[in-house]
Amino acid sequence: MFSALNLPQRIPESLSDALTAVNRVFDYFMVTGAFKMDADNSFHKQAAQVFIGRGESSRSDASEAQPNAKRVRVEKELTFKDMYENKELFEEDDEEDTDWEPCPVEKCVEVIKWFCRNCTMDNLDNDICCEVCGEHKDSKILTLGHFASPFAQDGNLNEIQPSMKVMRDFDSQESAANSSTAIGFDERMLLHAEVEKKSHPHPERPDRLRAIVASLTRAGIFPGRCYPIPAREITQEELMMVHSSEHIESVEVTSKLMSSYFTSDTYANKHSACAARLAAGLCADLASAIVSGRVKNGFALVRPPGHHAGVKDVMGFCLHNNAAVAALAAQAAGAKKVLILDWDVHHGNGTQEIFEKNKSVLYISLHRHEGGAFYPGTGGAHEVGYMGAEGYCVNIPWSRGGVSDNDYNFAFQHVVLPIASEFAPDFTIISAGFDAARGDPLGGCDITPSGYAQMTHMLNALSGGKMLVILEGGYNLRSISSSATAVIKVLLGESHVPELENSFPTKSGLQTVFEVLDIQNNFWPSLKPIFENVMSLWEMHCLGKKVVGKQTKKRRRILVPKWWRICEISALEETSQNFPFLECVCCLLVKCKFILLGEEDLKMKGLRPNQGWSHIQFNEYLGGFLYK
Template sequence: MRREDSDDDEGSALTITPGTTGDLDGLAAALSGIELASKAPENSSGYQGVGNPGGPDTILARALAGIAEDASTPPPPARAQPRRSPRLKPFPATPAGTGGVGDGEEFRKPKLVVRYKRENVTPAASAANTPEKGTPKESFETARESFSEVKEDEDGQEESSPAPVSVATLASRYVVVEPEVDEEEKEKDRQPPSTSPAVKPPVHRKPRSKVKTKPRDPSSFAAFREMRREQVKATAKASDAEEEADALASMFEKKVSVEDTPSRRGGRKAPARAVREGDDVGVVGLCYSDVMELHEGPSHHFERPARHAVTVARMRKDGLEEKCDLIAAREATDEELLTCHSREHLEYVANAFDRTSDEKVQGVGDIYWTEHTERCARTAAGSACAATDAVASGTHHRAFAVVRPPGHHAECARAMGFCFYNNTAVAARAALTAHPHVNRVLLLDWDVHHGNGIQDVLYRDDRVMYVSLHRYGDGFYPGTGAMEETGAGEGAGYNVNVPWTEKGLGDADYLAAFDLVIDPIAKSFDPDLVIIAAGFDAAEGDPLGGMKVTDQGYALMTERLVSLAGGKCVAALEGGYGLTATASAAAATLGAMLGYATPPLSSRRRPKRSTVETLGKIIEVHKERWPVLASEEHRRRFRSALEMTRVAGKERNAGELEN
């Protein structure tokens, strides 16, 4: 606003003298009688309009009066603090009863905070504080409509200039935000500053949310879910407690003492085992020696000394060693080795390592040689013979020999597959030679690889029945062990191969082989001694086997074997190249030999149909030599097993495999 006839550049600023009447006072007086069109806020009585203390005419008048007073007041000194929204000055007092503000009392407008800064709002009115969390937010378009009324032209297009808005309407849309003071900050301000010289710098953390969580509605789904979870947990705990109490009561009734056993791999719960007080399993022997760890090859080789060390350590940790009688390890004699190997082979193993060479490890094919190889191989075969001799002589009832290197691949005149001397075959022949009352030996090999060496040595011997469960086909090592390989000469029918043509088989498949093939033939053979070529590379977790036999499966197979030959059973370690898997399975086998009872498999764990079909073919191959396989009782058992694996939509006639 300028005076008349004044130049824009040379004109002086407008000044107002307090206590005098000027142009602004006249403008305020003129506008006091005009009623604005916009809606004004109602007062407590509900009346609005001209003359009302809260009406728009008086609001505009007071605002203009405040502007006039501000113009006469000198500007405040500059401050270093950040600029904030200026507060409104108090309106001048008016005589009581004249319609002024407060009827003689001063009125101060509360501080207004604008939520959105828009170009059509003056800077003094748009400087807003940050809104408190939890306050309802408006979108950009809502804010735009809140501060301006957009009009459309005749063509339907929006005009660029906003519509004028009254002061009362604008003031009614402001949101007053009370600053929230944290109680923790107040407490910190009251505390005196620390005078300790060693003050840690403040840690800048993300501030906690100010939003208060609503109380949980008991009828909501979340509350119902939590309630159900608590009920299920309580029910499960009560059920477990009842089952444990019932199991303990049953054990006490049967006079059974509970023993701790090694846990199963993969975090699964170990099966409960117990030893009956009335059953005497006799003396169980354990044979091992650190000498067999001297045969050490490349660090990456699967057949390494740790196999022996970890297995023995596991048996000690589980308390199995203290329940056994230790059998001294020894080297095999030439007489024992010559029962299975040629003299040329013995000389070859003794002289294969070149001691004049600087190489500490020398390899030939799939085996390696060191200066200790011949001694370790003799100790492995001799320890298997010592354990077998202890059981055959009657000083021990059962025995486990932790030996290496393995032996079931060693043929009569060839070392192969990590093997130099055939440990279990030598032990079987030595027992037949040294003990006249031992006439028949069952040698069962559950190593995942076929024991081509054992088959080669015993193929024509009817005194030793060799049974092997192994993977076969697809180039799997060593490539031998077809079901048609049944023996020759006097040994015809005494070589039983159970070749698995697929990997991934587990406990149910192996036990089905015992039910349908091994148990009937073994009982008909009626052995005087049982020897297990205990390779654990079919165990779940082995890097080479590809099978899924668990500790429970090995324990159950051991229980089947110790039920033969009056319980006289010897186990000798063969393969197994996963350290944890091998040690755990070996401990489960020794536990079963000690008399620990293992629960049967769940009825939901059934063999594959392909497994039963393979077993049916094996029955056809051996039923002429072993008539028990052709009996009506066994045929019903086979049909029942085949029916268990029947899949809906893929029915077959069970007689196709029986004829």
């Protein structure tokens, strides 16, 4: 079709050449009728005369002119002057246009959605359960009031109704003597809520606290086994130690407004400033009480959260930085060194900003990062602090979602605990966001209540058990309730902490820990042997996957050398009793079975269970690892 255009066979070298080529294409389509203009009535005919510059533009003229298509030129180009000089052509009586009809408009189909009461995510109307958390469309969660248990079945919703007066009249002296764990909570923090009516509620909503309190009440923990510390509002002098005066003023001014927004996702109403002061005041008093020995540990059941709030910025649902206020209050009460462990799925950029020059506060954060693509984009492994405090910011940035208990446990054993033990804190703060929990709408990770309990148990050995857990994020009501309850049970000293099986991490988790150790071992001597260990694991992982992957691609199965002895086992615990091990052992997983391979003439050596390869879980691919 384009042979008649006589276009140049090379790329145009000048603007005039390019315009000539475009002109030829335009003329070809106009003459051949590819651009069809309806000239049946005078309006369209006159318009065609103006735009085309010809007396007639009928199909018959076009067909007659088709043999000479390549020599045709537009006689007159349309300009603004032409449009205005021929404007009378467009202003004739509209009676001749009675046959004109507008183009039919496609009907807009409204997509009906419903929001999940558990995690607030939108779902299509024909979905019975939430795609994110699995909650039923007709869920009655928390519909019976303040103490409705989120764990009650829809058909058996029993409301637990202890009065708040019981909490207020709970004798402080007797509770302090009978309980070692304090809880900070005040109903006025529930008044902080989004006023603007939207299609679905904001994820950071009062129901988060209601769900946790209901879970604790159902478990008989609060009130009863914990000491409820009275709430007070933080003073401006205390806040000035953390935030700038502009930051404090920007929060306080919201008390004069019915509704306002700091950012598109951070709201405030007239009660928000008071709620933020109460949250910070509770955290400060809990820290002082723990350091002074009045209570052993505590849980700050507070909102709005705080770890995104920096020296000047209000962002990420956070108004005042509660963890930073608690750390300085602990130091004022006598703690010289404070550890802040942040396991919220988002990086605590505000907390890091406040303490990145302070060697007396060690900040460790485990968060989803994805190379800076995940909110708030900060917290890369290279961010280690500065101005003499290098190494006192430790970031463990996961490169993807779906991070599990095994990844966190592996990071704790190889990064968090060695650094924290070398730092030797006098007081430990956990910025406990539960948005990395399974089913959270924002986190997209897979931490279980048992995983949170295990991490709390490991941290409890530091600083003589003087530990404060501060609520940060977490937006799935069932996940945040069960996770917070599991953590508080550890604080209460419940002996049974479930052991995590097969704690070997995923490939991305191993890579993240290796990269963090590569940076942090320059600042913490205790990490050097651990770094060498993990480096060996990573190298063998890469080598094993490369070799096995190549074989699998070619032969679709793994071929074992004939001179190797094959021993199939059914349980890892039996290995040390029934099978001798070689000094070099190669483990392969084939159809979910362990196969041990080794040369018969090597020196035999025993291996106890729970050492070496027995820690490894192969659940994603066929892999080979070599261990000495």
